[in-house]
Amino acid sequence: MAEGKQGNTKEITIEERLLALFRLQKADSKIDNIQFLRGELPFEVSDLEDEITGLETRIKNYKEEVTVLKKSITAEKNRVSDSKGKIKEYEVKLNEIRNNREFDSLNKEIEYQGLEIELADKHIKEFTKAIDVKKVQITEAETVLGDKKEDLTVRKSELEQIVGETQNEEVDLKKLSDDLSLVIEPRLLQAYLRIRKSVRNGLAVVKVEREACGGCFNKIPPQRQLEIAQRRKVIVCEHCGRVLVDKGFEDEVV
Ligand SMILES: [Zn+2]
Structure with missing residues (x-):
């Protein structure tokens, strides 16, 4: 048991933060879709x-x-x-x-x-x-x-x-989004919200897919891909500024 972790948010690892951010993105994208369906x-x-x-x-x-x-x-x-x-x-x-x-x-x-x-x-x-x-x-x-x-x-x-x-569904997603927002470091959250506003599809966190950024589809150098897979740093796409996460995150989020 990780007894030292109890009630101590400082021990959240970068990987956990990235995962929370990824989950936040998924929840917010689903909310976007619901609102898009309602349209005008x-x-x-x-x-x-x-x-x-x-x-x-x-x-x-x-x-x-x-x-x-x-x-x-x-x-x-x-x-x-x-x-x-x-x-x-x-x-x-x-x-x-x-x-x-x-x-x-x-x-x-x-x-x-x-x-x-x-x-x-x-x-x-x-x-x-x-x-x-x-x-x-x-x-x-x-x-x-x-x-x-x-x-x-x-x-x-x-x-x-x-x-x-x-x-x-929307109520549940909003609650999830709020809960996750509390876990994510404020500076990272601000960056996330800023990118989300500035890009058309509302995606501020994207996976690496086919060796490219899942947002702007520009190729990512092998060394960066490696760093992303290691999950030890917050890495952003040098072309579009979106946060890049390991493709494996998808399987870890239900
Ligand atoms: Zn990009």
Whole structure:
């Protein structure tokens, strides 16, 4: 039993560090793959949700405008029936008049009420037209809204399926990644994270394969290959800067 090792992280060998780094790379690459599978879906879903909220607000506003227009039409109709009532009263009075002055004045009133009716009718026509325009806008917006909602349902279920399939795996991988990050020397971890960001495939730790760097595929001199196989030093590719590890690591990681 290695009793001296208990609770003493300083005794972690370079080989163990490299192995931890290799395992970290594997976990992070798997997380990358899961996120790649989800792709743009999470963004598409939230964009759709925003669009739907916007459309619903627009439709609500249109409907409120229709309500206001309808109220205005009712008011204009009341004005028409008021004027018609007055005209009837004046016409009755016309039969009872005694002089020209009263006759003229009543006729003027009747004419005035007639103009009021014309004006109100004109307004009613305008408001009715405006309502028709709004109704077309509402129908159009509702059609778009329906399509967007259908689209959202499809995208959401796609996303839920992908997330559902990979969620537990991702949680486990993130935990593993965090645990391994704690074991790896901070300077090495920083270098790892920096390289990962700078390379397209997110690979900062690669194996030597066919005597070449598994990241950039440049040949590695035999002496360096030997040093890598010995696992006593952290060796980086002189072309791409990735950390190079012995191919045998693959068999030691489950
Ligand atoms: Zn390289």
